[in-house]
Amino acid sequence: MPTPTSPAELFRHGLRLLLDKDIAAWAALFAEDGVLEFPFAPEGWPRRLEGREEVAAYMRHYPDHIDLRDFPDLRVHQTTDPRTVVVEMRGVGRVVETGAPFDASYVAVVTVEDGLIASCRDYWNPLAVQQPGTDFAGGGR
Structure with a gap:
């Protein structure tokens, strides 16, 4: 597949990689010094990951915990900065350990x-980690 050229295309490509459980390829979409932040992360969860390697290490075991099946309600908004998009979405699937939604x-x-x-x-919803049967929502805690 050719490399996506716009931020929106790159983001959508990343979602496909997550659904395919190809975490290594997803992490490779980050610049070597790229930053992944979780401003609403609950206490004890990482708020900032610096560098592709740290992002990859954090997300490596995500599919062992969450079986993502779809990203419904995806809305990608262009901004006045052509390098930046704002994305609204839901991630749905099941919790691997319990089978809970x-x-x-x-x-x-x-x-x-x-x-x-x-x-x-x-800005993921920290209430997801408080759902019954869900003890994992954001990567490799």
């Missing part, structure tokens, strides 16, 4: 430079 809301602000994610601020 997983349904989390997200808003992400993503900036792309030179075809890679330079910055992603992921």
Whole structure:
């Protein structure tokens, strides 16, 4: 597949990789010094990951905990900065350990430079980790 050229295309490509459980390829979409932030992360969860390697290490075991099946309600908004998009979405699937449904809301602000994610601020809903049967919602805690 050719490399996505716009921030929106790159983000959508990343979602396909997450659904395919290809975490290594998803992490490779980040710049070597890219940053992934979780401003609403609950106490004890990481709020900032710096660099592709740290992002990859954090997300490596995500599919062992959450079986993502779809990203319904996806809305990608262009901004006045052509490098940046704002994304609204839900991630749905199941919690691997219990089989319980997983349904989390997200808003992400993503900036792309030179075809890679330079910055992603992921405002995921911390209430997802408080759903019955859900003990994991954001990567490799």
